[in-house]
Amino acid sequence: MDTSITLAVKAMTVFLLITSILVVIARVITKAVIVRSTNLDDYLIALSFLFNIGQSVAVFFQAEHGYGMPSKLLSPSSLSSELKSEYTAALLYIPSLLFAKLAVLALVKTITPNRWDRRAAYSVAALVVLWATTGEFAAAFMCHVPNTWEWPHGQCNDRHAFWNYLEVTNILTDTALIALPLIMISRIRTSLATKASVFSFFGLRIIVIAACVCKLVFWNRTSDPTDPTLDTWPATICTQIIQSLSISSACFLYLKPFLDSVQSGFIRSDDLRRRGSDYKSGSTSTARNVFSVDSVSRSKVIGTRLQSLSKTHYAADIKGGHAANRDDSESQHSRTQIIKETRTFAVETFPDVHDTSPYRSNDV
Numbered sequence: 001m002d003t004s005i006t007l008a009v010k011a012m013t014v015f016l017l018i019t020s021i022l023v024v025i026a027r028v029i030t031k032a033v034i035v036r037s038t039n040l041d042d043y044l045i046a047l048s049f050l051f052n053i054g055q056s057v058a059v060f061f062q063a064e065h066g067y068g069m070p071s072k073l074l075s076p077s078s079l080s081s082e083l084k085s086e087y088t089a090a091l092l093y094i095p096s097l098l099f100a101k102l103a104v105l106a107l108v109k110t111i112t113p114n115r116w117d118r119r120a121a122y123s124v125a126a127l128v129v130l131w132a133t134t135g136e137f138a139a140a141f142m143c144h145v146p147n148t149w150e151w152p153h154g155q156c157n158d159r160h161a162f163w164n165y166l167e168v169t170n171i172l173t174d175t176a177l178i179a180l181p182l183i184m185i186s187r188i189r190t191s192l193a194t195k196a197s198v199f200s201f202f203g204l205r206i207i208v209i210a211a212c213v214c215k216l217v218f219w220n221r222t223s224d225p226t227d228p229t230l231d232t233w234p235a236t237i238c239t240q241i242i243q244s245l246s247i248s249s250a251c252f253l254y255l256k257p258f259l260d261s262v263q264s265g266f267i268r269s270d271d272l273r274r275r276g277s278d279y280k281s282g283s284t285s286t287a288r289n290v291f292s293v294d295s296v297s298r299s300k301v302i303g304t305r306l307q308s309l310s311k312t313h314y315a316a317d318i319k320g321g322h323a324a325n326r327d328d329s330e331s332q333h334s335r336t337q338i339i340k341e342t343r344t345f346a347v348e349t350f351p352d353v354h355d356t357s358p359y360r361s362n363d364v
Helices: 004-034 040-064 076-111 115-140 159-186 192-221 233-254 256-273 277-303
Strands: 315-317 342-344
Touching: 004 040, 004 233, 040 076, 040 233, 076 115, 076 159, 076 233, 115 159, 159 192, 192 233
Parallel strands: none
Antiparallel strands: none
16 A cells, blocks of 8 residues: 555656656747757757656656555565666666756757867766766666665665765766856857846756755765665655756757747857858858948949039939949849939029129120
């Protein structure tokens, strides 16, 4: 019979899994509508999400086999199944976090054209992979083979030290995932409000750090559990929260407010950068067209001919500049469609027959 703790573990696991599913769906829909492309970070989030599902199912079966109940009430087979589920959940938990972190770094690499920022992203990615590799290896061989999941009764390494190492380094890598975008955004020449808006989405990972701290607190309170199926349940719930928040914080980066914030600078510049040679030739062409437009305007001003008029005529003369090249004359730019016109008027004066002034005009 399930206890209240068992029900709480099941309920939180299902709730957090559904939350992750909804956030991932929101990310997919938003990106399909706005970005309309698939990048490396999408595949990484998909992998993280798959491991998240597997880990959540393992925790649910862990509770189904008696987790949250006193171990003395469990049969040997139920206890063995519970420990196997716990072992499986630990192995799936680490890669779920790994791919969520790498997805954030892939996005950082995508939105910045700066070479040093990209190198920093690669460096942090290498540290994250190293963290996950060491953690996965330690979790897989926590106890001696063949029964590596029998930690209450087998010959095992220090589980307390392992989880402290894993979560402390998890906090450090998440801190790097916050610091790297902060440094990158601080160098962008834009308004402070825009910087704060963009960084706030990356800064959401601070809630993951808070969950890790909570897990460390609960874990160290039960560093030597007397009951393996009952004493560690608060740390288990914190583990589920960490996993769900890690994926959610990575998916929040593709919600529409964030895309609206970065569209004016990061994504547009990256979209040009990713065009490669087309971007380079386009930049040259753009620069050439800008200068050509200016030359067209100048040539038309210079080429406008003024006609000397006699006193008895008025005339207007319009002439296009000869210096404009063919490409510029065919340009659709608004400045190239302007016709500059110079109009000169001559005013005739007629003598007043009644004027007897000696200064009257004799011209007719």
